[in-house]
Amino acid sequence: MKNIVVLISGQGSNLQALIDACQQGRIAANIMAVFSNKAQAYGLQRAKEAGIATHTLDAKTFADREAFDSALAQAIDQYQPDLLVLAGYMRILSNAFVQHYQGRMLNIHPSLLPKYPGLHTHRQAIDNGDSEHGTSVHFVTEQLDGGPVILQAKVPIFQDDEEDDVIERVQTQEHTIYPLVVNWFIEGRLAMRDNAAWLDGKRLPLQGYAAD
Numbered sequence: 001m002k003n004i005v006v007l008i009s010g011q012g013s014n015l016q017a018l019i020d021a022c023q024q025g026r027i028a029a030n031i032m033a034v035f036s037n038k039a040q041a042y043g044l045q046r047a048k049e050a051g052i053a054t055h056t057l058d059a060k061t062f063a064d065r066e067a068f069d070s071a072l073a074q075a076i077d078q079y080q081p082d083l084l085v086l087a088g089y090m091r092i093l094s095n096a097f098v099q100h101y102q103g104r105m106l107n108i109h110p111s112l113l114p115k116y117p118g119l120h121t122h123r124q125a126i127d128n129g130d131s132e133h134g135t136s137v138h139f140v141t142e143q144l145d146g147g148p149v150i151l152q153a154k155v156p157i158f159q160d161d162e163e164d165d166v167i168e169r170v171q172t173q174e175h176t177i178y179p180l181v182v183n184w185f186i187e188g189r190l191a192m193r194d195n196a197a198w199l200d201g202k203r204l205p206l207q208g209y210a211a212d
């Protein structure tokens with residue numbers, strides 16, 4: 001069995017989707033540990049309920065980002081992860097950390113990348129009058145939310161939508177596509193090469209697999 005380590009900062013609904021997929025055999029791997037930079041992250045409870053080891057690292061107790069990330073990587077590597085999964089992990093990563101896990105670190109971002117990297121994506125999509133929004137699973141590179149996209153899911157934005165409506169619609173899609181992509185990686189079907197994502201030996205287009 002392959003090993004997965006998950007990083008979170010908050011609710012952990014994507015973590016829950018991954019836990020469920022592992023328990024149901026849709027991902028043939030073990031989630032060995034969950035790390036959070038926030039002690040109160042609800043996702044830590046979800047991990048504990050599933051019998052998964054949890055760790056919290058508090059950024060305030062480290063001199064700088066490099067020191068924090070170095071301690072984090074050291075702790076993560078105790079679990080010998082084949083894959084590191086960012087699931088709502090809300091901290092900028094140092095270049096050294098990204099390089100260490102290059103090609104074996106995934107993130108999920110709530111927008112149709114390359115549109116709306118960074119924060120408040122749903123708000124921006126609504127304010128710009130977009131008729132659709134979505135989510136992207138991508139490999140993590142040094143460019144924030146800029147690594148090769150693997151899979152996206154689109155959702156409609158309706159005229160009287162509040163931000164929460166769009167967030168909920170996007171998250172529902174996230175809980176389907178993230179376990180799917182994680183399983184592709186675990187099965188050895190997915191890789192990052194030449195700053196592109198490859199699935200079953202085929203280079204994926206910029207919007208990832210099945211763009212439409």
Ligand code: GRF
Pocket residue numbers: 008009010011012013014015043087088089108109110135171174
């Ligand atoms: C998700 O919407 C994800 O796209 C973003 O942060 C959110 C995390 O939600 N990176 P949760 O903690 O998995 O519920």
